[in-house]
Each structure stands twice: as C-alpha cells, then as structure tokens.
Amino acid sequence: MFTLHLQVELTHLCIAVIMDDYNDISRCPLVLPFPDGIERYAYIMWAGWIADQQEMDRICCESSQKCKQCVAPKNRLHEAHTVFASRDAQDVKSAVLDAAFKGIVPGRAPGPPLFTLGTDQKSKRPRWLPTPACTPARYEEAKTALGGVHLVENALWRARHFNYLAQVCSLFVSGLLWTIVGLHQ
Numbered sequence: 001m002f003t004l005h006l007q008v009e010l011t012h013l014c015i016a017v018i019m020d021d022y023n024d025i026s027r028c029p030l031v032l033p034f035p036d037g038i039e040r041y042a043y044i045m046w047a048g049w050i051a052d053q054q055e056m057d058r059i060c061c062e063s064s065q066k067c068k069q070c071v072a073p074k075n076r077l078h079e080a081h082t083v084f085a086s087r088d089a090q091d092v093k094s095a096v097l098d099a100a101f102k103g104i105v106p107g108r109a110p111g112p113p114l115f116t117l118g119t120d121q122k123s124k125r126p127r128w129l130p131t132p133a134c135t136p137a138r139y140e141e142a143k144t145a146l147g148g149v150h151l152v153e154n155a156l157w158r159a160r161h162f163n164y165l166a167q168v169c170s171l172f173v174s175g176l177l178w179t180i181v182g183l184h185q
C-alpha cells in the first residue's frame with residue numbers, strides 16, 4: 001500500500017542524508033581556492049534544482065501537472081500571460097504537518113493523526129510512521145485536499161538558503177511544451 005508514497009518518502013530520506021552535510025558546510029563562509037589562485041570567502045549555496053517533470057514532482061512531493069511556483073490550476077497552465085499568486089513553501093509545509101500529525105485537512109472534519117514521528121529501524125534516522133488511521137482511502141483524501149501534495153517530510157524544507165518551490169525548474173524536451181508550460185514550471 002502507498003507505493004507512490006513510499007517512493008517519494010525513500011527519495012527524501014536519501015536527500016535528507018545529503019542535506020545534513022550540505023547544511024553543515026553552508027552554515028558560514030568558507031575560504032576556498034579559486035581558479036585565479038586567490039583564496040576567497042565563499043558561501044556554499046544550493047542555487048536551484050533543474051529536472052524533468054516526473055523528477056520535479058518527486059522532489060516537490062506532489063502530483064504531476066502542478067506548477068511549483070504559482071497556484072495556476074491544471075486546466076489553466078497554458079495561460080502563459082496570466083499572473084497567478086505565488087505558492088508559499090511554508091504554507092505547504094504547515095498544511096502537510098497539520099494533516100499528518102494533527103488530522104487537520106482543509107474542507108474536512110478534524111480526524112485522528114495519520115502519522116507519528118518515529119525512528120527507522122535500519123537507518124536509525126527519524127521517520128514518519130503511519131498510524132492505524134492512515135488507510136489508503138484516508139491518505140488519498142488528505143493528499144487530494146492538499147492539492148496533490150504527499151504527506152511526506154520534504155528533505156528540502158530544511159535546506160539552508162533554499163526555497164524548494166521558488167528555486168526548482170522543470171526541463172521539457174518538447175519545444176512546444178517548453179514554451180507553454182515552461183512559464184509555469
């Protein structure tokens with residue numbers, strides 16, 4: 001059960017390991033040797049993430065055909081000249097945490113929590129463990145209510161200096177898709 005959820009979770013459990021190191025080295029400036037031979041203070045920063053649609057959906061923990069930057073609905077992604085409101089990564093995170101750990105889902109009566117914080121037996125790392133209330137039907141109901149966002153701890157939430165919704169960009173092989181959808185991805 002939850003096959004796709006587990007795939008997304010596994011991806012982010014792996015990214016989380018990388019993020020531990022990244023956050024350590026991006027905490028303060030480092031002295032780095034540059035090609036011109038001069039050493040300079042430099043910040044290590046995650047500038048962005050470029051991937052294709054499926055990978056980007058996995059990285060952002062959400063359904064396909066969902067703009068990462070703005071709230072354009074799926075049936076209006078072709079409106080290249082319409083300006084939609086920006087998405088807020090903190091709002092998405094809060095909604096996911098409320099649904100997972102408080103059972104609070106937009107448009108639904110409050111229910112029991114769907115996840116509890118635990119420890120993965122093999123890696124000994126923190127992991128969200130489903131509660132008995134987390135049936136496939138309830139999981140899908142909550143995910144749909146959140147606009148297709150998985151109830152997963154997105155490892156990029158804690159990437160220093162990085163807004164995972166503002167600094168991602170999807171690549172499309174098709175020039176037509178690049179023109180039409182690229183503006184919304």
Ligand SMILES: [Zn+2]
Pocket residue numbers: 067068069070071072084183184185
């Ligand atoms: Zn957009």
